[in-house]
Amino acid sequence: SAVISQKPSRDICQRGTSLTIQCQVDSQVTMMFWYRQQPGQSLTLIATANQGSEATYESGFVIDKFPISRPNLTFSTLTVSNMSPEDSSIYLCSVEVSGGSTSGTYNEQFFGPGTRLTVL
Amino acid sequence: KNQVEQSPQSLIILEGKNCTLQCNYTVSPFSNLRWYKQDTGRGPVSLTIMTFSENTKSNGRYTATLDADTKQSSLHITASQLSDSASYICVVRAPLSGTYKYIFGTGTRLKVLA
Numbered sequence: 001s002a003v004i005s006q007k008p009s010r011d012i013c014q015r016g017t018s019l020t021i022q023c024q025v026d027s028q029v030t031m032m033f034w035y036r037q038q039p040g041q042s043l044t045l046i047a048t049a050n051q052g053s054e055a056t057y058e059s060g061f062v063i064d065k066f067p068i069s070r071p072n073l074t075f076s077t078l079t080v081s082n083m084s085p086e087d088s089s090i091y092l093c094s095v096e097v098s099g100g101s102t103s104g105t106y107n108e109q110f111f112g113p114g115t116r117l118t119v120l
Numbered sequence: 121k122n123q124v125e126q127s128p129q130s131l132i133i134l135e136g137k138n139c140t141l142q143c144n145y146t147v148s149p150f151s152n153l154r155w156y157k158q159d160t161g162r163g164p165v166s167l168t169i170m171t172f173s174e175n176t177k178s179n180g181r182y183t184a185t186l187d188a189d190t191k192q193s194s195l196h197i198t199a200s201q202l203s204d205s206a207s208y209i210c211v212v213r214a215p216l217s218g219t220y221k222y223i224f225g226t227g228t229r230l231k232v233l234a
Contacts, residue, residue: 004163042209042224043164092163107213109154109222111163 002027002095004112012118013083020079021115023093028073031096031107034066037114038089046091049076083119090114123147124225126210132231137200141228143193143210151213151220155184155195158207158227167195167208197230205232 003026013019023032032049046066047055055068070076080087093112124145133139145153152171156164168177168184170193176185181198197204210225 042226044224045222094163107151108166108169109211110166111156114161114163116161 001108002029002097002110004093004095004110006091006093006112006115008115009113010116010118012120014120015084017083018079018081019083019117020077021091021093023076023078023112025074025095027097029095029097030073032070032076033094033096033109034068034076034078035092035094035111036089037092043092046078049078080117083117085119088117088119090116123223124210124212126208126225126228128228129226130229130231132233133200135200135202135232135234139197139200139230141195141197141208141210141230143195143225145191145193145210145212145223145225147212147214147223148191149215151215153184153186153193154211154213155182155193156209156211158209160206164209200230200232202232202234205230 005024007022034046035043036046037043045058046061047057049055049068049070051070065081067079092114096107096109127142152169154169155167157167158164167179167182170177170186172188183196186193207227207229209227212223
């Protein structure tokens, strides 16, 4: 398993400013992801945070808007830049670890508690 | 159209009652299917994970079923409790172009009343 913490847990920001969200995992993991969950919606993948290289962004998300750092195997940051009210959302950090049962080996995904961002 | 559809969108039941949530998917092939519980203001927590060869898996009062032929999964909650009030999300992990991706359903919002 993996225990994930995020900072801050919530924030209220002004339009045009930037916010950096931190994600800390209690063990070394290869795969870390950042998701956005808008009110009443399911999760949308923003990017995969790669350790030692540039993040891999999903369609519709760009590095200038959502720069990501991944300095080591237990930590990552996501910055929401030049914020607008449309960026109001919950931002979730996630990791994937290998697991298994009698049925076989699989990859299990764990999520952080999320950062609730409100942009005024 | 979303590749993972869940129904109902929302559900209200009385404490102690059973309920079943549905997940229909069009993703093929897939590696595994998961059910998550997400409490309000929290991150999702895994309830069950099933590979395509598994038909059923239980986790306490939660039982998930999978029919890979009809591409349907269900999550059955037995003897519901107030703490079961949450959103339940069905997620399919599927191979894609040498890697993989997680495809999330839109969730079912369950409310359990005393």
